[in-house]
Amino acid sequence: MAQVARMMKQSVTPDFKESVSQTAASVVGVSKFFGKTVVLENISFDVAEGEALVLLGASGSGKTTILRIIAGLEQPYTGKIMLHGKDVTELPARERGVGVIFQSYALFPKMTVEKNIGYGLRIRKRSRKQIKQTVNELLSLVQLEEHRKKYPSQLSGGQQQRVAIARTLAYKPEVLLFDEPFGALDAQTRVHLRREIRALLRKVNVPAIFITHDQEEALELGDRIAVIRLGHIDQIGTPSEVYNNPATEYVATFLGAANILEGTIHNGHVEVGSVQIPARIDVAKFSEGQSVKLIFRPEDVSVSKTQTLPSGHACLLSGIVEEISFVGAYERLRIRLDPGGSAACDAGDTPYYLTTETPESQTAKPIIATRPKPESMATKLRQGDRVFIGLTSFTILPSDSRASPGPDSSK
Amino acid sequence: MRHVRGFDVARPLSIGMLVFMMLPLVFLPLASIFIFGTSNGLGNFWAALTAPEAIFALKLSMATSFWATLFNVLFGLFAAYVLSRYNFLGRNALIVTISLPTAIPTAVAGFALLLLWGPYGTLGRFLRPQGIQIMFTAGAIILANIFVTFPLAFGVIKPVFDTMSRSLEEASATIGATRVQTFWHVTLPSLRGAIVSGALLTFARAVGEFGSTILVSGNLAGRTQTAPLYIFAKFNEGQIEAANAIAIVLALFSFLIFSVLFFARDWLDVD
Ligand SMILES: Nc1ncnc2c1ncn2[C@@H]1O[C@H](COP(=O)(O)OP(=O)(O)O)[C@@H](O)[C@H]1O
Ligand SMILES: [Mg+2]
Numbered sequence: 174m175a176q177v178a179r180m181m182k183q184s185v186t187p188d189f190k191e192s193v194s195q196t197a198a199s200v201v202g203v204s205k206f207f208g209k210t211v212v213l214e215n216i217s218f219d220v221a222e223g224e225a226l227v228l229l230g231a232s233g234s235g236k237t238t239i240l241r242i243i244a245g246l247e248q249p250y251t252g253k254i255m256l257h258g259k260d261v262t263e264l265p266a267r268e269r270g271v272g273v274i275f276q277s278y279a280l281f282p283k284m285t286v287e288k289n290i291g292y293g294l295r296i297r298k299r300s301r302k303q304i305k306q307t308v309n310e311l312l313s314l315v316q317l318e319e320h321r322k323k324y325p326s327q328l329s330g331g332q333q334q335r336v337a338i339a340r341t342l343a344y345k346p347e348v349l350l351f352d353e354p355f356g357a358l359d360a361q362t363r364v365h366l367r368r369e370i371r372a373l374l375r376k377v378n379v380p381a382i383f384i385t386h387d388q389e390e391a392l393e394l395g396d397r398i399a400v401i402r403l404g405h406i407d408q409i410g411t412p413s414e415v416y417n418n419p420a421t422e423y424v425a426t427f428l429g430a431a432n433i434l435e436g437t438i439h440n441g442h443v444e445v446g447s448v449q450i451p452a453r454i455d456v457a458k459f460s461e462g463q464s465v466k467l468i469f470r471p472e473d474v475s476v477s478k479t480q481t482l483p484s485g486h487a488c489l490l491s492g493i494v495e496e497i498s499f500v501g502a503y504e505r506l507r508i509r510l511d512p513g514g515s516a517a518c519d520a521g522d523t524p525y526y527l528t529t530e531t532p533e534s535q536t537a538k539p540i541i542a543t544r545p546k547p548e549s550m551a552t553k554l555r556q557g558d559r560v561f562i563g564l565t566s567f568t569i570l571p572s573d574s575r576a577s578p579g580p581d582s583s584k
Numbered sequence: 585m586r587h588v589r590g591f592d593v594a595r596p597l598s599i600g601m602l603v604f605m606m607l608p609l610v611f612l613p614l615a616s617i618f619i620f621g622t623s624n625g626l627g628n629f630w631a632a633l634t635a636p637e638a639i640f641a642l643k644l645s646m647a648t649s650f651w652a653t654l655f656n657v658l659f660g661l662f663a664a665y666v667l668s669r670y671n672f673l674g675r676n677a678l679i680v681t682i683s684l685p686t687a688i689p690t691a692v693a694g695f696a697l698l699l700l701w702g703p704y705g706t707l708g709r710f711l712r713p714q715g716i717q718i719m720f721t722a723g724a725i726i727l728a729n730i731f732v733t734f735p736l737a738f739g740v741i742k743p744v745f746d747t748m749s750r751s752l753e754e755a756s757a758t759i760g761a762t763r764v765q766t767f768w769h770v771t772l773p774s775l776r777g778a779i780v781s782g783a784l785l786t787f788a789r790a791v792g793e794f795g796s797t798i799l800v801s802g803n804l805a806g807r808t809q810t811a812p813l814y815i816f817a818k819f820n821e822g823q824i825e826a827a828n829a830i831a832i833v834l835a836l837f838s839f840l841i842f843s844v845l846f847f848a849r850d851w852l853d854v855d
Pocket of ligand 2: 233236237353
């Protein structure tokens with residue numbers, strides 16, 4: 174096992190200089206049309222050595238097309254693909270040395286497990302002895318030794334996937350590309366397998382690009398996540414960056430639940446209806462009177478029966494609990510904001526305050542809050558209770574943005 | 585109520601009727617070949633079978649069918665590959681044209697070949713001065729066999745190509761294989777069953793071909809007379825026994841091929 178890992182490390186850091194080998198793969202300004210439809214629009218990103226990048230997007234957003242272009246199965250209309258500093262845009266798939274794990278695994282049905290794994294070496298005319306040794310190492314790496322003589326149809330989905338991975342590792346790929354690797358599996362196997370694959374990738378240290386439409390999967394698998402919408406990268410960053418500081422409303426809503434309130438910039442504050450939030454806004458990014466969106470996650474909402482919220486939790490407003498539901502691990506509250514209510518939180522030392530002059534429909538919109546069990550046990554709430562609401566964190570985005578100038582976020 | 589007692593009268597009745605209908609149509613004719621063929625003793629049967637002309641006819645049938653099968657399987661493979669992998673203008677027209685020969689009466693096929701390659705045919709008349717004569721040779725029989733069995737192998741191989749996942753070939757390419765390597769190691773093994781059954785079908789059909797062969801071969805005993813033509817000739821000469829001996833061989837032969845196709849289906853289709 175260690176031998177394979179060593180072999181992989183050597184192979185993916187070939188003779189390039191250190192600075193070059195930091196980036197394993199780059200997609201530079203790639204666009205793609207099918208007929209007259211734009212499927213990809215100026216896509217650029219890098220994958221670092223040993224990194225796992227997840228392309229996250231809805232079905233039809235162009236994820237598979239990006240993968241196929243990197244693998245050389247599809248030609249880009251503009252842009253180029255670099256692998257370890259080498260421009261491979263013009264190279265056919267078979268000369269790129271990229272490992273693709275297809276959605277259906279695409280194992281060769283008439284070959285046994287070991288024949289499948291050894292295929293890359295057989296067509297490279299390696300010696301029988303060498304093939305046997307590598308196949309044995311890979312079989313033990315993916316723990317399929319006792320299945321070596323079986324045919325793909327005799328294996329479970331997870332086992333087939335491991336064969337597919339071993340089959341690409343055999344020829345020391347520059348980068349591994351996974352197209353919806355867990356799509357065909359049941360929920361439990363899926364979680365189990367993605368941890369297994371993550372561990373395997375760390376062991377062999379091969380950079381990987383995963384495709385998924387499952388946000389939970391993306392958060393768990395990726396060192397970084399690129400959120401793709403309609404052939405365009407909305408945001409690329411670490412899981413915590415994209416989750417906590419979404420660059421667009423789409424990113425915010427695609428990765429988990431988000432509350433969105435509309436407001437305007439006024440005197441360097443954000444006004445949501447009658448509520449003013451003196452967020453530390455980068456004035457350069459916003460102009461006076463600009464409409465913005467205040468975005469925050471249900472778990473960033475703190476709820477209190479009293480006017481004092483725990484320190485650091487900025488009081489926003491009060492509201493009435495409309496609905497309480499239990500969603501397994503936590504409690505979910507729907508709260509109708511109540512701007513008309515005269516009761517406001519103590520401004521205290523928090524940087525937020527609110528005014529209650531002109532109630533507007535905006536603030537009368539319900540928001541969703543979630544509370545962990547200990548908290549919901551400590552402070553029991555019932556339908557109709559008046560609560561004071563605070564935010565631990567939120568993001569402010571321009572309203573009309575598709576490609577926004579970037580997130581502005583306060584904590 | 586009948587069902588409760590586990591006995592359905594319709595069952596034995598319908599099976600019996602089916603067998604009864606097939607009796608005069610299929611079973612009895614086949615049985616009579618064997619009954620008559622051996623009615624004068626096995627010695628006579630054996631003598632008829634080993635007559636030089638009979639042996640020659642059988643060999644010629646096998647040889648011409650073999651070459652026609654080889655050609656049609658290779659061509660069918662190639663045509664199926666092109667027509668399922670590439671999309672182009674006139675693709676459907678080509679598919680229909682390839683399948684056409686099945687619908688053409690075999691006598692018409694033979695006649696058409698004569699009109700093309702015969703001594704005064706469209707092309708034949710230019711070949712004749714060169715001393716090249718295709719009709720009335722074994723070559724003509726092969727040509728006729730090819731024409732008549734043209735779509736059989738293609739028809740079996742093409743659907744397998746169509747359903748074969750494209751990602752297998754793509755996977756092979758990303759692993760580093762050339763097109764030839766991919767075809768040899770990945771595509772061909774998946775086609776094995778289709779190729780074998782396509783070949784058997786073509787061969788069986790070619791061995792039994794009569795209508796086109798009798799026109800293009802000239803039916804010269806010991807030179808261009810195939811087994812079915814031999815049966816026909818001997819029957820006309822009143823030598824029923826000679827005809828019958830070869831008929832038995834051809835019947836057994838088709839039983840054999842059919843059994844392979846039927847009982848080895850699992851092996852042929854193995855995934
Ligand atoms: N070969 C093709 N010809 C025409 N349109 C295609 C082709 N492949 C993909 N598309 C279109 O491109 C878009 C992106 O497809 P794809 O990359 O498969 O998306 P995803 O993998 O994110 O679901 C889709 O609208 C799809 O219909
Ligand atoms: Mg896809």
